[in-house]
Amino acid sequence: MSAKVLVLSGYGLNCEEETLFAFEHVGLKGSIRHINDLIDNPGELDDTQILVVPGGFSYGDDTGSGNAFAQKMKLSLWDSLREFVSRDTLMLGICNGCQILTNLGLVPALEGNYGERIVAVTHNLTARYQCRWVDLKVGPSNSPWLAGVESMHIPVAHGEGRFMMEQATLDAIQDQIALQYIKPSKNCFPRENGGLEDPRLRGESIEWESANGEFPYNPNGSADDIAGITDSSGRVLALMPHPERGMFTWQRDDYDRLKDKAQREGSTLPEESDGMALFKNAAEYFEVAKRKIA
Amino acid sequence: MARIEILSHEDDGRAHQIEQALKRRGLAASVRVIDVYTSENPKAQSPEFVGSLTNPVTQSILPSPRKRGSSGESEKVPDQVGDELFEFNWALEIGYLPGVTDNVGHTAAELLGLTSRHSGEGRNLPDQKQEDPGLHRDDDEDVYSARLYLIKGDVSKDDVENLANELSNSLIQRSSIKSRDDFAKDGGMETVIPKVTLDNKGTAADDVNLDISDEELQIIGKDGITNEDGSRRGPLGLSLHYLKAIQDYFAKEGRAAKDIELETLAQTWSEHCKHTIFASPIDEIKDGIYKHYIKRATQEIRKKRGKEDICVSVFSDNAGGIIFDDNWLITDKVETHNSPSALDPFGGSITGIVGVNRDCVGFGMGAKPVINRYGFCLADPRTKPEYYRDKAKTNAVLSPETIMNGVVRGVEVGGNCSGIPTPQGFVYFDDRFVGKPLVFVGTIGLIPREINGKPGHEKCAQPGDKIVMVGGRVGRDGIHGATFSSVALDEGSPATAVQIGDPITQKKFSDAIVKEIRDKGWYSAITDNGAGGLSSSVGEMGEQSGGFHVELDQVPLKYPGMAPWEIWISESQERMTLAVPPENTDKLIAFLAKRGAEATVIGTFTDTGRAHITWQGETVMDIDMDFLHDGLPETPLTSTYTPGGAAEPNILCFPRESGDLESLKKDPRFHGEDSFLDTALLNMLSRPNICSKEFISTQYDHNVQGSAVLGPLQGPGRVYADASVTKPVLNSPKGVVLSQGLAPRYSDIDTGAMATAALDMAVRNAVTAGVDFHHLAILDNFCWCSSDEPERLGQLKRAAEAIYELSVLYETPFISGKDSMFNDFKGYDTDGAAVKISVPPTLLVSSIGVIPKVEQSISLAPKAPGDLVYLLGDTKDELGASEYYDMHGHLGQNVPEIDGARNLELYKLYSQAARQNLIASALSVGLGGLGVALAKKAIAGKMGLNIDLSSLCHPETPKTLKDLDSSAQALQNDNKKLPADKLLFSESLGRILVTVTPQNQQEFEKQFGDFAHTIGQTTNDNKLNINNILEENIKVIEEAYKAPLKDY
Known part of the structure; x- marks a missing residue:
């Protein structure tokens, strides 16, 4: 079976090319579609299985990140979007896409109640843009996007990534939390004050604990260390970190060390890294076999 | 309301x-x-x-x-x-x-x-x-x-x-x-509607009588054309010499000049656009500095390389282009935006970065921006100097902190909003940048070598093509920007020269053009609207076709009431000019509209040889194209040169564990804690030019487009790196290596040494990261001062000559460049006394090269304990204008001198070794010398270093005053060994600090021969130990390196 991917573009979205590349790498077929072209021809969603709103800076974050683009989609495409999520489809919003899906109320959409804006993704507590690598654990959501994944090391890059909501909402979405920021457990670094090497460099694993709001592990002050949430079905995933920037080993911030270690050991470094899991899961969901692209 | x-x-x-x-x-x-x-x-x-x-x-x-x-x-x-x-x-x-x-x-x-x-x-x-x-x-x-x-x-x-x-x-x-x-x-704040209302609605072009005295001509040049009410329109920046040529031209035409014609000539002939100082004959060099040194270097290298020439498009377009692989070219351009950034740092820098993105989109048929880079020369943000632009002290110069915050944020918003990664840059501090910061912004582009069967880098506006303006509308923004940046900043600097970039408006059309329209073949040529606005872009493209006709009333405006000359020279941002065959204009405009971008036909390219403009049907400009572009008279320049420098100081600095501390402390040269080598190292690490600028790197998106391989912060200890590696084509094994080099303070001794140091650093940093040395090009950005003074011109000539020689030797061609010749601040101090502060003559060299496989890239962080540490290259008594001397308030004389031939040999060896993965980590030794480089390695790797410098140090164990003085004596006797402090802090060029795994020791030593000095090992503890010299906990070192600017 084949599944068709549409990755949106326009008005300052800017991660569409590498995001499409990720889907193509796992064997899916897709296109980049300018939002205005989709509004002209919303029927295209009828034969689309995966709709992606990629990262970027739509409308320059003016009037709040993702707000203006979400307004545009809501006013021009809402019925088609509503129809799309009611089918057995997947939807992904990365970074600016996450902010857009949240503003559209496509997440958390408690009990399938799409369209209600009850979660905000707003200014980082540092009031600074943060481009850095984070560690994530997969939360209790049963999202097919994250099937079989326990943790991920991928980057964030945003000025407004802080999930905020009322306590009642937070309580209600607990089962829809997809990803949370974590930090290395202190007792993994007994000699940390000595400025010593990371145990992982010696091939040892370390323990993790909740980031508990601590910067920079939680880079934005997000409630409950939330980095991503789903709708109630789990098929719509909105996440702030960028899996497409951490899908190959050469993209990693510790690539130089991993590469060096492999050379010393005479081993081969795996081509793919943590972020690729999302795209593979999407392909598997639609039973698309991996096709190596040139 | x-x-x-x-x-x-x-x-x-x-x-x-x-x-x-x-x-x-x-x-x-x-x-x-x-x-x-x-x-x-x-x-x-x-x-x-x-x-x-x-x-x-x-x-x-x-x-x-x-x-x-x-x-x-x-x-x-x-x-x-x-x-x-x-x-x-x-x-x-x-x-x-x-x-x-x-x-x-x-x-x-x-x-x-x-x-x-x-x-x-x-x-x-x-x-x-x-x-x-x-x-x-x-x-x-x-x-x-x-x-x-x-x-x-x-x-x-x-x-x-x-x-x-x-x-x-x-x-x-x-x-x-x-x-x-x-x-x-x-009941709250007022409702403010900041709407523009101009009172000169319906104005046409005014006649300007040029049949006047030289004195009156000069006033027009300096203060501008007179308005009806007697006020002046702002500087034309035209010298009397030029105004006389214009006077002659209109006398020959037998009519008065129109204001728009004068403004156009002022733009086109400005230093900013014509680079008259670089082009003019100087002393015995009749073809001028640019042709004689910069362009000739590239020509000679290309000729020598023959079939292995990497250059494709150099000096002729908005950016330079070199081969990336069989399918792609990479382009590069580095701009400066100094004067606007002094007045509005945020607006100046965002306009700069978004503007240089357009240089990329305007390369050839349109290149996609894939990497941004930056460089800021600023005054220390922790200082609070007070200067004013006016004698009455009402117009204060912005504080260094305000300027730094503004320029950092401008590049952040511009780059991040545009979705272009910014993995590489620098900040350099010197108090003399207080009134005129230098803001460098660069963009690397990617373009197919062939588009629709034609070379992607070629374009030519054809007679009959429509002139289409794409992007933002035109307002009064930036009027006189080009002429303004060609003069020193003073009280009269026009506020209309300040603008704010709008990256999203630009993103809409640049994505549409580069990712969708370009390959449809709908246009014949494209260029950026930068300095001089339409007058420059249409003027340049009109040179290709042989003339143009513009209907200026067709230009869409932000608000009504602008005069024709204002529309023509406005520098409103986010605009490109395209030459479009008439049959394609409608579909091009319709397509852009679907992408949220406005496009308008404003005229036609012709082959009439005339620059012709109408306003509501009436001719307001009609100038000969040849006069417009080549009518400016030659201005022969003469220069003088006086070497700089001061006596070499005698600084006392010794190990804390010295034998007779008491007698050392009694020496008149003893100056407290600073006389201990360990403290000296910490103080060096905290110097603004050396300490971490991590706060910038984390605010700049450096991994968008998914292409980052080696980023701005390297190793678990996150050290601010000099070079980056990026993979702009995700499914190609190749990468782009970028770096930069500059050493402004060296100019205080010798601008030639300053220039060679900049070039060597830029090249060596890229080599260190693993670039293929034969696939490496450079860009020059001269930021000079007072370039109307023969002595400054002499310094300029010396710098240009020096980099000519070195670039030819290294075979690293210049592919693009820009100069900014008047970086002087003229104003008043707190006493109301007139001051002129000139920046140190600065050359920024930017390097761009290709690494054949990104897995051959080399980061600066040591990878494993037990690895061997080598210093490649020689350390000499070269601390003139160094960070170390400056810390002690000295200038000195022995500025680092280049040994180009030896460096060339080393870089070739290194480039080969990188192909064999022989090197585990490497850091180019830069400002602050070996001591700082060792500390950065320890911080980056979170790893100890056990170092022994006895083979390079004299005496080996300096314990007494006698030891220390004997080392100075030994130096005079041409001993190659150095006293400990000089060894640690000398800034000798051509050096790379590397770590090598023991299994590669033999092969490494065999290949590098006498270039390699074995100096120690990485360890599993938490100390930087340099035997007999200093020992320091890495946490302490890290704090010294990271604390100074971390709260910005």
Whole structure:
């Protein structure tokens, strides 16, 4: 079976090319579609299985990140979007896409109640843009996007990534939390004050604990260390970190060390890294076999 | 009139930022942020529109309009917003002045269009349903944004005024302050509509009589053309020499000049556009510095390389282009935006980065921007010098902190919003950048080698092609920007030269052009609208076809009432000019409209040999193209040269564990704690030119496009790196290596040494990261000062000659460059005394090269304990103008000299070794020398180093005063060994500090021979130990390196 991917573009979205590349790498077929072209021809969603709103800076974050683009989609495409999520489809919003899906109320959409804006993704507590690598654990959501994944090391890059909501909402979405920021457990670094090497460099694993709001592990002050949430079905995933920037080993911030270690050991470094899991899961969901692209 | 106020939640990060700014001044306060929108459009009151601006989870809409009036109690502020909020003490509102780019307002206006249309009240656009609502909007649909801060706490009005000054710039923004009482009495803040209204509606072009005396001509050159009311229009920047040529031309034409013609000639002939100083004959060099040194270097290298030439398009286009692989070219361009950044640092730098992106989009048929880079030369933000532009001291120079924050943020917003990674850059501090910071911005592009069967880098406007302007509309922004940047900054510097970039408007058309339209083959040529606006872009493209005809009244304007000359030279940003065959114009314009971008036909390219412009049917300009471009008379220059420098100092610095500490302490040269080598190293690491600039790297998106391989912060210890590696084509194994080099202070001794150091650093840093040395090109950016003085010109000539020789030797061709010749500040000090502060003559060399496989890249962080540490290259007594001497207040004489032939041999060996993965980590030894490089390695790897420098040090174990003095003696006797402090802090060029795994030891030593000095090992402990010299905990070193700028 084949599944068709549409990755949106326009008005300052800017991660569409590498995001499409990720889907193509796992064997899916897709296109980049300018939002205005989709509004002209919303029927295209009828034969689309995966709709992606990629990262970027739509409308320059003016009037709040993702707000203006979400307004545009809501006013021009809402019925088609509503129809799309009611089918057995997947939807992904990365970074600016996450902010857009949240503003559209496509997440958390408690009990399938799409369209209600009850979660905000707003200014980082540092009031600074943060481009850095984070560690994530997969939360209790049963999202097919994250099937079989326990943790991920991928980057964030945003000025407004802080999930905020009322306590009642937070309580209600607990089962829809997809990803949370974590930090290395202190007792993994007994000699940390000595400025010593990371145990992982010696091939040892370390323990993790909740980031508990601590910067920079939680880079934005997000409630409950939330980095991503789903709708109630789990098929719509909105996440702030960028899996497409951490899908190959050469993209990693510790690539130089991993590469060096492999050379010393005479081993081969795996081509793919943590972020690729999302795209593979999407392909598997639609039973698309991996096709190596040139 | 509508005024919409949207209150943000208490825990807003933006509010906390203000609270922290107040806290830094010792003020405890809590702040609430209110986003304000105003509009004259009645539809702006609609709940749909107001709702579209509001996030209901974190924001609430304040009731509007508030009651206004003068009588008693009914004007109480409505309590729906909560009493607690209105316990504030001060209200501070900041908005834009009329005509200043308001990006938030622009987005709000688009939302107004969207919500009006969907609620059935909007204009009917049946045939263009997806046309951008922001296009063709009526003036009354404009929406303006402002921000209101409510401040609660024990703060005085002065404190709030200071805060307003920190948060805003009076050149582009308004601020108003109200106490709580006034706020309540007035019913809130005023509704401000910053709409531009110009009084010169309907003006046509004025005649300017040039049949006047030389004195009068000179006044026109300096202060501009006279308006009807006797005021002047601002500097033309034309010398008498040029004005006489123009006078002759119009005498020959037998008519008066039009104002627009004079303004056009001033733009086209400006130093900024024609680079007259680089082009003019100087002394015995008849073909000028640029042709004789820079261009000739590239020509000679290309000839020598023959079939292995990497250059494809050099010096002829908006950027330079070299081969990336069989399918792609990479392009590079580095610009400066210095003068605007002095006046409005944010606006100056964002306009700079977004502008250089357009140089990339304007390369060949249009290259896709794939990497940005930056470089800032600034005064130390922790200092508070006071200078004024005027004698009355009303117009203060911005503080170094304000300038730094502004320029850093400008590149952040410009780059991040455009989705272009910024993995590489630098900041260099010197007090002389106080009045004129240097802001370097660069963009690397990617373009197919072949597009529609033709070379992608070639283009040519054809006679008959329509002139199509794409992008933003034209306003008064940046008028006289080109002529302004060609003169020194003083009191009269025009505020209209300040602009703010709009990256999203640009992103809309640049994506449409580069990713969609380019490959359709709809246009014959494209170029950027930069300095000089249409006058430059149309003028340049008209050279290709042989003339142009422009109907200036067709140019879409931001507001009515602009005079023709203003429209023609306006530098309103985010515009490109395309040459489009007539049969393609309609579909091109329609396509761009679907992408939210405006495009307009404004004329035709011709082959008449004339630059012809009409305004409402009447000819306002008609100049010979040859005169326009080549009519400027030669200005032969003469230069002088005097070497600089001072006596070499005798600094006492010794190990803490010295034998006879007591007698050392009695020596007159002893200066306390600084005389110990360990403290000296920590102090060096904390120097602004050496310490970490991580705060910039984390704010700049450096991994968008998914292409980052080696980023700006390397190793677990996150050391700020000199070079980056990026994979712009995700499925190609190749990478782009970038770096930069500069050493402004070396100019105080010798500009030739300054220039060679810059070039060697830029090349060596790229080599260190693993670039293929044979696939490496460079760019030059000269930022000089007082270039009308023979001595400064002599320094310039010496620098150019030096880099000619070195680039030819290294075979690294120059592919693009830019110069900025008058980086001087003229103003007044606190006593009202006139001062002139000139930047140190600065050459920035940027390098760009290709690494055949990114897995051959080499990061600076050591990888494993037990690896061997080598210093490649020789350390000499070369501390003149070094960071170390400067720390002690000395200049010295022995500035690092280049041994190009030996470096060349080393870089070739290294480049080969990189192909074999022989090197585990490497760091180019730069400012601060070997000591700083060792410390950075330890920090980056979070790993100890055990170092022994006895083979390079004399005496091996300096314990007594006699030992130390004997080393100085030994130096005089031409001993190659150095005293410990000189060994640690010498800035000798051509050195690379590497670690090598023991299994590669034999092969490594065999290949590098006498270049390699074995100096130690990486260890599993937490110390940087240099035997007999110093021992320091890595945490302490890391703190010294990271603390100084971490709170910015």
